[in-house]
Amino acid sequence: MVFSSLVFLFRFLPIVLIIYYLAPKQFRNLILFLSSIFFYAWGEPILVCLMIFSSILDYFMGQGIGAARRAGNEGLPKIFLTISLIGNLGLLAVFKYSDFFISSINAVTGADIKLLNLALPIGISFYTFQTLSYTIDVYRGQVKPQKDFIAFAAYVTLFPQLIAGPIVRYKTVARELRRRKENLRDFSSGVFRFVIGLSKKVLIANSVGEVFKEIAAMNSSELSTMTAWLGVVAFTFQIYFDFSGYSDMAIGLGRMFGFHFLENFEHPYESCSVTEFWRRWHISLGTWFKEYVYIPLGGNRMGFKRQVINIAIVWFLTGMWHGASWNFVLWGVYYGILLVIEKLVLLDKLENLPRAAAHAYTMVIVVIGWAFFSFSDVMFKGDFLKALLFRGGNGFCDGTFIYILLTNLVMFVIAAIGSTSYPAMIGKRVFLMSGKKKHIVVGVFMAVCLMLSLTSLVSDTYNPFLYFRF
Amino acid sequence: MKKKVRSVQSLVFLGFILLFTIITLVAPKKDFSVAENRALTTRPELDLDGIKSGEFQNDYEDYLSDQFPGREFFVNLKTRGSRLLGKKDINGVYVGKDDYLIEKHAYGDYEEERVEGNITALADFVGRMASRYGKDHTCLMFVPAKDMAMENKLPVFVKPFDTSFVTEKVGSLLDNSGCGSDVILDLTEGMKSHNSEYIYYRTDHHWTMRGAYYGYCDYAMKMGLTLHAASEYDITEVAKDFYGTTFDKIQLKKEADTIDLLTLAAGEPSVTVDFDNGKDTWNTLYKTDAVNEKDKYTYFLGGNTAKIHISTSAGNGKTLLLIKDSFSNCLVPFLTGEYEHIYMIDLRYSKDMMSVTMDAINAEHPITDVLVCFNFEKFMEATGVTLLREADALQ
Numbered sequence: 132m133v134f135s136s137l138v139f140l141f142r143f144l145p146i147v148l149i150i151y152y153l154a155p156k157q158f159r160n161l162i163l164f165l166s167s168i169f170f171y172a173w174g175e176p177i178l179v180c181l182m183i184f185s186s187i188l189d190y191f192m193g194q195g196i197g198a199a200r201r202a203g204n205e206g207l208p209k210i211f212l213t214i215s216l217i218g219n220l221g222l223l224a225v226f227k228y229s230d231f232f233i234s235s236i237n238a239v240t241g242a243d244i245k246l247l248n249l250a251l252p253i254g255i256s257f258y259t260f261q262t263l264s265y266t267i268d269v270y271r272g273q274v275k276p277q278k279d280f281i282a283f284a285a286y287v288t289l290f291p292q293l294i295a296g297p298i299v300r301y302k303t304v305a306r307e308l309r310r311r312k313e314n315l316r317d318f319s320s321g322v323f324r325f326v327i328g329l330s331k332k333v334l335i336a337n338s339v340g341e342v343f344k345e346i347a348a349m350n351s352s353e354l355s356t357m358t359a360w361l362g363v364v365a366f367t368f369q370i371y372f373d374f375s376g377y378s379d380m381a382i383g384l385g386r387m388f389g390f391h392f393l394e395n396f397e398h399p400y401e402s403c404s405v406t407e408f409w410r411r412w413h414i415s416l417g418t419w420f421k422e423y424v425y426i427p428l429g430g431n432r433m434g435f436k437r438q439v440i441n442i443a444i445v446w447f448l449t450g451m452w453h454g455a456s457w458n459f460v461l462w463g464v465y466y467g468i469l470l471v472i473e474k475l476v477l478l479d480k481l482e483n484l485p486r487a488a489a490h491a492y493t494m495v496i497v498v499i500g501w502a503f504f505s506f507s508d509v510m511f512k513g514d515f516l517k518a519l520l521f522r523g524g525n526g527f528c529d530g531t532f533i534y535i536l537l538t539n540l541v542m543f544v545i546a547a548i549g550s551t552s553y554p555a556m557i558g559k560r561v562f563l564m565s566g567k568k569k570h571i572v573v574g575v576f577m578a579v580c581l582m583l584s585l586t587s588l589v590s591d592t593y594n595p596f597l598y599f600r601f
Numbered sequence: 602m603k604k605k606v607r608s609v610q611s612l613v614f615l616g617f618i619l620l621f622t623i624i625t626l627v628a629p630k631k632d633f634s635v636a637e638n639r640a641l642t643t644r645p646e647l648d649l650d651g652i653k654s655g656e657f658q659n660d661y662e663d664y665l666s667d668q669f670p671g672r673e674f675f676v677n678l679k680t681r682g683s684r685l686l687g688k689k690d691i692n693g694v695y696v697g698k699d700d701y702l703i704e705k706h707a708y709g710d711y712e713e714e715r716v717e718g719n720i721t722a723l724a725d726f727v728g729r730m731a732s733r734y735g736k737d738h739t740c741l742m743f744v745p746a747k748d749m750a751m752e753n754k755l756p757v758f759v760k761p762f763d764t765s766f767v768t769e770k771v772g773s774l775l776d777n778s779g780c781g782s783d784v785i786l787d788l789t790e791g792m793k794s795h796n797s798e799y800i801y802y803r804t805d806h807h808w809t810m811r812g813a814y815y816g817y818c819d820y821a822m823k824m825g826l827t828l829h830a831a832s833e834y835d836i837t838e839v840a841k842d843f844y845g846t847t848f849d850k851i852q853l854k855k856e857a858d859t860i861d862l863l864t865l866a867a868g869e870p871s872v873t874v875d876f877d878n879g880k881d882t883w884n885t886l887y888k889t890d891a892v893n894e895k896d897k898y899t900y901f902l903g904g905n906t907a908k909i910h911i912s913t914s915a916g917n918g919k920t921l922l923l924i925k926d927s928f929s930n931c932l933v934p935f936l937t938g939e940y941e942h943i944y945m946i947d948l949r950y951s952k953d954m955m956s957v958t959m960d961a962i963n964a965e966h967p968i969t970d971v972l973v974c975f976n977f978e979k980f981m982e983a984t985g986v987t988l989l990r991e992a993d994a995l996q
Contacts, residue, residue, distance in 0.1 A: 132658075137665040141622040148615075176653050319607035322614040338686075348709030353760075534689075534758035541686045569602060570609040577613045585621070586682070589666060589675040590692075 132173040133294075134380045135332050137588060143170065151388065152313075160285040160308065163388065167288035171253070174294075178252040181222055186287040188218045189262040190280055193269045197276035208270055215266040219259040227251055231455035254294040256452060260419055262287050265301040267423055274302045282308045291384035295377045297395035297415035300422075304390055311389035321386025323573075326580050328379025333584040335549060336372035337591065338542050339365045342535060347505070355529040359518035361536060363502045368546040370501065371400060374413070400550040403489035404481050405469045405496055416452070420445050443467050453504070462503040469496060628670045635895055636849055641667040677852040684853075689756040692850050700855035701754035701803045702847040703747050704978075706762035711981045719980060720767065722990035723973070724774035726955070730971040731780045738970040740824060742786045743768060744808065744816060744928050746978040747801045747847075750792035764977040765789070791819045802858040805845020806978075807898055810863045810931045817935035820972075826939045834863040839889075843897040860897050862887070863934070870937045874902070875910040886911070886934050901930035907950035908958070910965075911943040920966040922959065924948065924973040926983070932974065942966045948985030955989050 132139050147166045154162055172179040192215040199207035224232075230246045237244055265286075268274045277283040286308055292299050346354075346362030378395040385392045399411035409417055425445050431438040443464075450463015473481070481489045502519055521527065536543075548554065565572045634641050642663040651657035669675075676692075683691045690696070695703040723741070731739040748761035755761065765787070772782030792800060792812065800812030808816070814831070821828045840860035848854070874883040891900040902909065905927050920942040923929060929945065936943060944962050951958065962968060980986070 136662065137625070137669065138662050140618055141625050141665070145618050145622045173658050174655070176655055176658075315604070315607050315611065319610040323610050326614065345707070348707060350708050353707070530758040530760060534756070537758075538687050538689045538756075542688075567602070570605040573606055574609040574613050577610060578617070581614070581617045583682070586675045586678045589669050589672060590679040 132170050134377070134384075135329055135584075135588065138173075140588075143173075148387070159388075160279070160281045163290075164281055164285040164288055167285070167290040167293060170290040171288065171293060174253050178226075178250070181226070181252055181255070182258055182288060183284075185219060185222065185259060185262050186284045189215050189266050189287070190277070190283050192266050193276040193283070194278070196266070196269050200272075212266055212270045215263065219263050223255060223259050225249070226255055228451075228455045235457075257296050257298055258287060258293060260298050261292075261301075264298070264419065264423065268300065268302055274305055277301075277305070277308065279309065289385075289390070291388070291390070292381045292392060295374070295381070296413075297378055297381060297392055298419050299392050299415070300419075303393060307390050313389040317386045317389060317391075321383040321388075323383070323577065324386065325380050325383030326577050326584075328376045328381075328383060329584050330580045331372045331376030331379060331549070333376075333587045334580075335542070335546055336369050336376055337587065339539075339546055340369040340373070342539050342542075343369055343505070346535070353531065354518040355526050355532050356518050356521050357528040357532040358535065360498075361532060363498055363505065363519070364543070365539075366505045367400075367498050367501045368543070368550065370504075371396075371550055372546065398550065398552050400494065400497070401490070401552065402493050402497075403486055404473055404478060404493055405466065406473050406478060408493055408497060409466070409470070416449070420449055424448060439471055442471055446470070458503050458506040462500055465500055465503060624670060625665060625668070628668065630668050634667075634672070636673045636852070643668075673852050680851045680853050689759075691853075694847055694851045695748070695756055695759060696851075696853065696855075697751070697754040697756055699754055699803075701747075701751060701801075702851065702853065702855070703751060703755060704806055704847055704850070706746060706748060706978055708762070715984075716767075716981045719983060719986040720770050721774065722987050723975075723980075724771045724778070726989035727771075727784060727973060728775055728778040728780040730973075731784055734968065734971055736781065736784055737824070739784050740786055740820065740972050741771070741784055742816070742820060742972060742974040743788060743980075744974065744976045745787075745789040745792050746976060747806055747808075749789055749977075750808075750812075751796050751801050752793065753796050764981075767977055767981065786819060786823050788816050788819055791815060799861075802843070802845055802847075802898075803856060804843070804848035804858050805898060806847055807845070808928060808931070810861060810901075810934070813928070813932040814863055814935060816932055821939075824970075829865060829935075833865055833867065835866045837862045837864070839887075840892040840897045840900060845896070845898060858897075860892075860900050862900075865938075869934070870914045872914075872937055873912045875912075876903075876906050877908055886937070898927070898930075902933065902945075905930070905947050905950060906945075907947055907952070909943075909945040911937065911945070913937045913941055913943070915939060915941045917941055919969045920944070920962075921970045921972060922946070922962060922968045924971075924989070926975055926979045928976045928979075929974045940970065944968075948988050949983060951985055951988055953988075 132143060134140075143166075147162070150166075151159055151162050168179060168183070171182060175182075192211040195211040196208040199205075199211065226249050229249060233244050233246055236242060265274070265277075265283075269276050277286070286299075286301060286304060289299075343362050343365040346358055346365065349358070375396040382392045382394070393415065395413060395415050397411040397414065399408050402408040402411055425441055428441045428444065429437055430441060446463045446467025447460060448463070449466075450460040453459040453462070481492070484492075506516070562569060562572065630643060631641050632643065633639070642660060644664055645651065645657050645660035648657060651660070666672075680691050684696065690705050693705045695705055697703045727739065727741045743764075745764065746762070748755060749764060752761055768785060768787045768789075772785055775782045775784065792808070792815065795812070795815050798811060799809055800815060801808050814834070818828060820826070838859050839862045841857060843858040843860055844854065845858060872884065872886060874886060876882070886902055888900055888903040891897050891903070896904070898904075911933065915938055917940070919940045921936065921940040921944070923933070923936075923943055923945045925945050925947055926949070927947075933943060933945065942965075946955075946958060959968065975983075
């Protein structure tokens with residue numbers, strides 16, 4: 132199930148909200164757990180059992196580590212952690228990466244092993260990483276194991292962040308799992324956040340996404356270089372509004388139920404260096420890799436050479452996490468290299484440049500990165516790549532490019548401004564200036580966003596999230 | 602104040618979702634949408650296999666969106682919003698000059714395998730017909746889609762989807778098989794030369810009867826049939842306020858279309874029209890009731906049927922096998938003076954292999970001429986074309 136759908140907005144959510152708030156507090160985690168299972172099973176009726184398996188496994192591993200520690204045993208905790216790692220990473224390896232491994236082996240050795248063609252379970256990259264963060268943190272002694280299975284299962288399956296993040300570390304919500312106080316302040320801020328996210332996804336992401344889709348489908352005779360790059364720019368906006376809009380909805384929904392998740396995006400397209408970009412983009416993933424891969428490998432505490440290797444490993448894995456295909460690995464490695472270069476040389480130089488120049492540099496790097504990223508096996512067309520590299524069938528610039536640019540110019544401008552912090556600032560100012568009419572201004576704003584989003588949802592019957600393959 | 606704002610935020614949201622939850626539960630459900638010309642998804646039945654495969658869930662979501670009240674209103678709103686943002690094509694339709702709504706096509710819209718399969722089957726069939734009935738009696742006629750013909754009405758900087766590759770591919774297959782690509786009549790350039798006239802509907806993807814007239818002229822010149830000058834025809838407006846298929850896609854009401862009927866002033870041949878081996882019989886080619894229906898293009902032969910047999914007063918012993926799509930419905934009136942019998946076969950509705958169909962026709966009135974007439978766009982997405990391939994290779 133997808134947040135930006137009629138079935139979620141007008142069937143699932145109202146029913147869950149009503150049941151949740153009518154029920155006595157002790158049943159609320161159970162309600163969240165059951166409704167999250169329903170939410171997930173709606174899209175994955177069979178493979179929902181994998182997620183249940185992952186929850187059960189890590190619940191017992193967490194309990195096991197706790198019990199072993201209390202008994203003074205140091206060997207068992209390691210074993211339990213290893214089991215959890217193998218279990219979760221194994222699920223990922225099999226369901227997400229098996230065909231990637233197989234086809235790579237085939238390509239390299241000339242063998243002809245048959246592909247497994249396993250369907251990728253929705254959200255597996257998210258929930259496995261989430262449960263792993265629990266077991267690892269329990270092992271490290273940073274959190275106490277959760278005794279209440281329902282509370283733990285509710286954490287793992289929590290529908291707000293289940294399918295596309297943010298990757299919520301257990302310790303972020305540990306206290307709230309057992310002791311949250313739903314109140315008007317959180318509920319209303321959650322609701323507002325949700326509406327913003329819904330609008331970002333439905334009104335902006337879907338619109339620029341259509342431009343990208345149209346350009347990506349063109350063949351060589353129709354593509355000029357400018358058109359191809361315009362497609363990448365469209366993708367640049369689509370993925371931001373799609374993903375950050377989804378995170379907004381997730382955070383908003385979490386608040387509606389009394390949970391406080393951490394921010395996942397901080398206006399990344401305002402960054403003035405690649406280093407800064409990765410502190411503002413998909414923050415929960417960057418944090419996860421830092422905490423659970425970079426730092427355990429030694430981070431920057433073992434000499435410069437080792438640091439570079441650690442960075443290389445982290446970015447290789449980050450690329451791979453995004454998809455079982457070499458273009459994603461390429462994308463990850465691309466950023467790894469740039470980050471090392473910045474650390475070595477560029478960051479100092481960037482600080483001496485005017486902000487606009489540093490910002491331009493960063494956006495060029497980011498857009499080129501998205502060019503690699505958007506070439507999944509489905510989208511990859513040799514024609515598209517040729518056009519990007521100035522070898523398109525239709526020259527550098529053509530009428531098609533001008534047409535697409537002009538007829539989408541307003542939307543691109545909206546997307547560009549929308550990806551900065553200006554709208555929020557302007558919004559705040561308008562809000563403050565409204566004096567006694569604040570509630571009317573907010574109410575009207577929300578109603579307009581909701582109606583526009585509904586208009587779009589009803590007229591398009593189908594709108595999956597980009598990150599759904601994860 | 603803070604509490605007021607927070608309450609309003611919560612109430613607006615809750616009110617919104619509850620309101621539409623109730624509306625979607627309570628609104629009367631419809632089986633069919635006139636505007637979208639399709640059956641609407643009805644409430645799916647709970648069934649374990651359906652749930653396991655995910656089909657129930659998809660059907661339920663389709664059900665919710667199909668049954669959402671006021672769909673046309675929302676589509677219209679979205680179209681107007683998109684136009685406000687400067688978009689000149691919405692939902693696959695260009696909003697062109699002079700109120701022309703023109704469907705947008707791109708290679709990516711079609712399944713490559715199907716296109717290739719159709720091209721091969723068609724070339725194969727035409728080659729066989731040419732060797733059986735003679736090249737002078739065989740023709741493959743392609744009608745361009747509106748974007749190619751009415752280039753002049755497309756928005757600035759837009760190029761139409763060039764379908765000449767279909768003609769080239771079929772042509773080279775025919776050359777290789779020894780038949781020769783000259784049996785092909787590609788109407789694209791011909792239609793373009795008349796595109797300052799009302800040859801295609803503004804709101805529908807079909808050509809008008811005027812457009813079909815020009816198509817007939819090119820066909821007559823090629824096959825040595827009687828050419829009638831435009832002045833020989835009376836033009837009668839039989840229907841107005843026609844909003845066709847292209848309008849349906851974006852619900853944007855601009856100038857409506859009219860259905861103009863062209864009849865020879867000197868008098869048209871009389872006809873007897875038999876539908877699907879006797880299911881219905883008419884003595885005219887036109888469905889006058891269509892004037893009051895939504896799809897007024899069905900004025901021509903009442904729409905599409907698998908097999909139509911027209912007997913005319915031409916009295917020249919010629920029998921035409923016409924393999925068609927909906928474009929031929931307003932072309933056929935121009936053919937009634939040239940063939941005593943016309944058998945129109947629409948592959949999309951046929952169940953039999955072509956060989957079986959042709960045997961049945963030959964048993965009634967031996968075929969003397971073959972015309973295959975397809976609109977490029979519909980040809981590329983058509984499913985029945987492969988029925989041609991299985992036609993009997995003997996005889």
